[in-house]
Amino acid sequence: MSNAPHILVVDDEPQILRAIRTILTEKQFRVTTASRGEEALTLAATNEPDLIILDLGLPDMDGVEVCTRLREWTQIPIIILSVRDSERDKVAALDMGADDYLTKPFGIEELLARVRVALRHSVNRKGEPSKMVSAGPLTIDLAWHIVKRGEEEIKLTGIEYKLLAYLAANHGRVLTHQSILSHVWGPEDADHTEYLRVYMRQLRKKLEEDPERPQYILTEPGIGYRFIADE
């Protein structure tokens, strides 16, 4: 057995499976494929992969349901693969515990970046999470609650800091509106996206060099936000 991460790819399109398998194998991953939901659930239980790439449109069951059933017993990172215009489904899968999503058609660089982020977070989940996150000139000390640009400290309000800390601790991953709102404001405010919009704007003004064209806090349209840290 090699130590290369093992990835389970679930998609009902043979061409997509072929392409992803070729590329991931090339990148030294071990790859197993499944084309149906039930098959995926069985393979996930028997092979214990390190990561699952899951298409939402499966012939026998909804990808969101596969995600829910996986989350009943495992925290394996799941990356959702779906066609455009299914924001609702993507959000549902993310809120059901999926780690990230990719929209078809996707670039391979994007896929590999998502895979790396998801694998890293899964390692972090097992061990100690990182205490320092840096992005360009920004450093965020999650232990001491200090945010700096270069040497200069940036003053944040309580909510702004909570917001940034949550994003930074999950850097590279997409966080849905609902998960951010319930984490920062509490579950009772999970529908108030306008809070998020307003505070995110303030936060960007304090952090981004050009708040009109943010580089660190990215908006995922219709889904949520993603913090981009240095690799």
Place this chain on the structure above:
Amino acid sequence: MWNSSFVSRFGYLLAFLLIAVITALFSLLRGALDTTLVALLYLIPLGLITARWGLGPGIMSALLTFLAFNYFFIEPHYTFTVHRPADIVILVVFLIVAVVISQLVAQAQAGLAAARAREREATQLYELSTALAGLPNDRDIAQILAKQVHAVAEGEYVELNITGIRALNIRIPDGHPPTRGPELIVPIEAARGILGEIRLWRAEPAISPSEKRLYQTFASQGALALERAWLVQAESRARVLEESDQLKSAILSSVSHELRTPLSTIKAAASSLRGKEVSWDSPARAELVAAIDDEADHLNLLVGNLLDMSRIESGALKPRREWNILPEIVGSVLGRMKHLTVEHKLKIDIPESLPLIPVDYVQMEQVFTNLVSNSLKYAPANTTVSISAQMEEDTIYVQVSNQGPQVPPEHLERIFDKFYRVTAADRVTGTGLGLSICKGIIEAHGGRIWAENLTDGLAFNFTLPLTWDGAKPPQLPMEPENE
């Protein structure tokens, strides 16, 4: 007006009372009045009674007067005995005259009433056909018909059922019909068969045959109007179908052209990479790979646009509104397009004081993406593309402008049409759908979009309402700026 049942009940009584009063009056004046004069005077109330309360009370009064005249005025008084033969003649003549007068008056009255009824019917029919004339909608026609029947019949309840092309059920007044069966059912009959029926509930007074005829005429008027409305509808449906058919073939021909262009590039690049013509390290290889990547993106954009367009056309594009911040939408669009905007200058002028706007984030991103990419495509390099926004009462006004070529005024509206291009299609890449998608999205948000020539270029303007179902933008409680 005298209610007919009231008359039938009280006419006799009133006639009796009137005769009694007049008889009493005449008895007081008996010394002064001649018997024949009394007989003549008696004819006056008789005529009046018949005219007022009808033939029944009239005949009754005639007999009554005959008896009273005999009893009070023919000697010997206070008996029904008659001694003089002349008196007998007077009495007999009086009786005949009284009855004949009553009958004549009653006939004249009945004739008058019939004429009035005919006139009323004609007026009612005229009113109905005026009300129905030109009504394009079958529901309106049924409604008017039911209302008229209800009003004219002074009925308790009218139910109208249409079972033709579209089933309709009109009830006046609203609510359930009475538990008993209707007093009258009139079929609504047209050339092609029965379209439905009118059911009328009116227990009192009973529905007369002439009324029934009137409602039958109403029903056939209604049937004609319904048939006319359905014909007009069918005609306009046919026209819409024809237009959408033409549109579909236009889309198909355009799409096959638009789809084949990137496909040809991809096919050519991929097959030459596969063959041995291009060496592994030549710069041509990188170019071919880039072409495949770009053209695949372009195809994806085209498919996305087609999907959006079909959603707009079918009315399925429903904005999922949320309170959003305009600068964030613009920022995220420009961030995503940054590799496309390097050759142009960008100027953004959105005031900080702008309130939250109730829009669908993803759709608004698309509007800005399409407008900015359209500007970038036509405006020469090193010119400025500007995005500005301002608030005007309950509306937000946004402008995306460029310093590209102007559009002839007659084309300004048409550039929002599908596959409409001012320049020849092969000179500019695109889907020909971007602006019409913008229009679809803005209109679904309750706004308006238009293009305008500026002194040095072209501007796309749009407005969006700032209220959401009447609600104003929320003001959020902000934290104080400290630790």
